[in-house]
Amino acid sequence: MLMNQILKIIKEENGFAIIPHINPDGDTLGSSIALALTLKKLNKDVDIIIDDDIPKNYSFLIKKFPVKKYHEAANSYKVIFTIDCTDLERIGRCKNLIRDKVKSINIDHHTSNTFFCQLNLVDKKAAATGEIVYQLVKLLGVDWDSDIATALYTSIITDTGCFKYANTTSITHQIAGDLINSDANIQLVVEELYEKRSVPKTLLLGRALNNITILLDQKIAYIVITRRMLEECGATDGDTEGIVNYAKEIEDVEVGILFKEEENRVKVSVRSRRYVNCNELCKHFNGGGHIRAAGCVIESNLDKAISMFIDKTREELKKIFK
Amino acid sequence: MLMNQILKIIKEENGFAIIPHINPDGDTLGSSIALALTLKKLNKDVDIIIDDDIPKNYSFLIKKFPVKKYHEAANSYKVIFTIDCTDLERIGRCKNLIRDKVKSINIDHHTSNTFFCQLNLVDKKAAATGEIVYQLVKLLGVDWDSDIATALYTSIITDTGCFKYANTTSITHQIAGDLINSDANIQLVVEELYEKRSVPKTLLLGRALNNITILLDQKIAYIVITRRMLEECGATDGDTEGIVNYAKEIEDVEVGILFKEEENRVKVSVRSRRYVNCNELCKHFNGGGHIRAAGCVIESNLDKAISMFIDKTREELKKIFK
Numbered sequence: 161m162l163m164n165q166i167l168k169i170i171k172e173e174n175g176f177a178i179i180p181h182i183n184p185d186g187d188t189l190g191s192s193i194a195l196a197l198t199l200k201k202l203n204k205d206v207d208i209i210i211d212d213d214i215p216k217n218y219s220f221l222i223k224k225f226p227v228k229k230y231h232e233a234a235n236s237y238k239v240i241f242t243i244d245c246t247d248l249e250r251i252g253r254c255k256n257l258i259r260d261k262v263k264s265i266n267i268d269h270h271t272s273n274t275f276f277c278q279l280n281l282v283d284k285k286a287a288a289t290g291e292i293v294y295q296l297v298k299l300l301g302v303d304w305d306s307d308i309a310t311a312l313y314t315s316i317i318t319d320t321g322c323f324k325y326a327n328t329t330s331i332t333h334q335i336a337g338d339l340i341n342s343d344a345n346i347q348l349v350v351e352e353l354y355e356k357r358s359v360p361k362t363l364l365l366g367r368a369l370n371n372i373t374i375l376l377d378q379k380i381a382y383i384v385i386t387r388r389m390l391e392e393c394g395a396t397d398g399d400t401e402g403i404v405n406y407a408k409e410i411e412d413v414e415v416g417i418l419f420k421e422e423e424n425r426v427k428v429s430v431r432s433r434r435y436v437n438c439n440e441l442c443k444h445f446n447g448g449g450h451i452r453a454a455g456c457v458i459e460s461n462l463d464k465a466i467s468m469f470i471d472k473t474r475e476e477l478k479k480i481f482k
Numbered sequence: 483m484l485m486n487q488i489l490k491i492i493k494e495e496n497g498f499a500i501i502p503h504i505n506p507d508g509d510t511l512g513s514s515i516a517l518a519l520t521l522k523k524l525n526k527d528v529d530i531i532i533d534d535d536i537p538k539n540y541s542f543l544i545k546k547f548p549v550k551k552y553h554e555a556a557n558s559y560k561v562i563f564t565i566d567c568t569d570l571e572r573i574g575r576c577k578n579l580i581r582d583k584v585k586s587i588n589i590d591h592h593t594s595n596t597f598f599c600q601l602n603l604v605d606k607k608a609a610a611t612g613e614i615v616y617q618l619v620k621l622l623g624v625d626w627d628s629d630i631a632t633a634l635y636t637s638i639i640t641d642t643g644c645f646k647y648a649n650t651t652s653i654t655h656q657i658a659g660d661l662i663n664s665d666a667n668i669q670l671v672v673e674e675l676y677e678k679r680s681v682p683k684t685l686l687l688g689r690a691l692n693n694i695t696i697l698l699d700q701k702i703a704y705i706v707i708t709r710r711m712l713e714e715c716g717a718t719d720g721d722t723e724g725i726v727n728y729a730k731e732i733e734d735v736e737v738g739i740l741f742k743e744e745e746n747r748v749k750v751s752v753r754s755r756r757y758v759n760c761n762e763l764c765k766h767f768n769g770g771g772h773i774r775a776a777g778c779v780i781e782s783n784l785d786k787a788i789s790m791f792i793d794k795t796r797e798e799l800k801k802i803f804k
Contacts, residue, residue: 322644333659337652366691
């Protein structure tokens with residue numbers, strides 16, 4: 161059995177690298193740190209390596225286990241885990257670490273996973289990769305501690321949108337309850353992730369919500385963020401994260417869109433409620449993603465990008481709401 | 483045992499009234515409806531009666547069981563449940579229904595509960611009254627159905643702020659998981675409660691966030707909402723709900739305050755992160771509430787109310803951050 165093979169490798173080998181995906185989120189980081197802390201408890205040598213920066217809001221997590229950059233990686237890993245990655249491109253240059261004779265293990269929950277490792281522990285029903293790592297930690301039989309539990313709680317709370325997304329199952333809640341029993345510091349996680357909005361981000365959100373446009377019987381809502389708005393609020397590009405959801409969450413809206421002006425191009429984020437396939441919509445502009453959440457980049461000025469994208473969105477909606 | 487006494491009354495008696503508290507929330511309504519549906523399954527006559535209006539966002543719940551107004555109440559109830567009420571004042575005129583010979587049962591989880599009924603099933607460790615009703619439904623041994631599970635899920639998700647508040651325990655998650663197994667329609671609950679923001683409310687939130695003031699090394703953040711802002715956004719008083727949290731959720735903020743202008747008075751809502759006792763702070767202005775969330779009404783114009791309340795808040799903060 162696959163899980164037993166992985167347990168055997170962990171017990172018998174040494175020299176592990178754990179690789180989260182680039183553009184890292186709470187699931188990939190929480191799962192990686194929980195697995196690293198567990199391997200440490202088994203007296204294994206283990207590095208976490210990522211070919212990207214870690215967003216500031218996850219500092220509380222990586223305090224518990226150092227995360228190395230690509231250039232700090234050793235040459236001698238015997239076993240490499242990729243965590244929460246659909247394909248090899250998701251680990252950036254870290255793919256160079258997967259050499260001949262290195263055992264590679266892919267732990268993931270995305271439906272689009274390409275089974276790119278020697279062993280592929282992919283559970284598409286798991287709400288988060290953290291759920292799979294939870295099972296692994298259980299089976300390894302190490303003593304749980306607060307740091308491991310907190311890291312996995314972070315995985316789960318972020319990938320389920322605080323247990324609100326449709327991927328949340330009864331198993332998700334059972335695991336969350338068990339992690340609390342293992343002293344997961346949920347107040348820390350909540351405060352670090354959801355109660356530390358910066359003043360510039362708050363101001364930007366205000367400006368964005370005042371700049372909302374509603375179209376087509378309230379089926380489309382879009383928000384525009386210009387460079388000037390970012391500057392005037394003292395905000396950074398990262399501060400736009402999550403704002404697109406406010407467009408989608410408006411009553412009766414089927415498609416919520418965020419247009420963010422960048423230099424000579426416009427970054428588009430799209431969310432849909434129930435019908436529109438955002439992935440297909442963004443493919444028209446060489447983008448992609450998931451059914452209910454996707455994105456693309458349009459090389460043009462703001463007005464033209466909005467007009468082109470909204471036209472395409474109207475077409476899609478007209479197919480659905482005839 | 484108390485629980486057994488209540489089970490016995492339910493099984494032996496008939497003619498039940500279930501009373502949620504005024505200014506109803508998801509916990510009192512969800513718990514009341516779950517209990518009413520359960521009693522119906524036991525072929526009991528049961529009314530839910532409230533001396534208040536039901537907020538529009540809970541329409542999806544009360545579709546499952548009609549909620550009567552005070553003047554529609556019958557004269558002949560044998561057993562009355564109060565649900566999620568700290569004291570008799572919380573049921574408004576419905577307290578007149580608790581006559582001699584009526585058996586009264588108080589089901590609640592507030593620490594400040596005054597044990598005002600004949601039987602008082604008060605569990606202060608429960609995150610929501612819904613957790614207690616869940617146990618009751620289990621013990622009554624009726625077949626679970628989606629409506630009962632959905633109502634209780636509503637109780638729990640609303641009173642734990644989507645499992646983010648400190649009251650969330652491993653039991654909370656275990657119950658939530660069990661409710662999903664009993665076909666709780668969590669997508670319905672999430673969509674109705676968290677993804678139906680109106681356009682006026684969205685615009686008001688935008689205006690509010692642009693009208694934020696930060697004081698005292700970012701320890702205080704306050705938001706002002708004037709009558710004019712409400713009018714210009716087409717928003718109602720109810721649309722200000724939840725906005726105070728955006729003030730508290732700013733990085734480093736200890737006290738978040740919302741000042742809402744009303745006719746000849748100002749309504750103040752306060753939230754604190756860790757130290758300030760909001761209940762005590764609001765008591766200075768004849769208000770009150772909980773340690774981390776409270777409110778008061780100041781009879782004055784906006785500028786004066788802000789100045790008085792902020793002065794008091796500064797005093798409190800200076801005691802803490804010497």
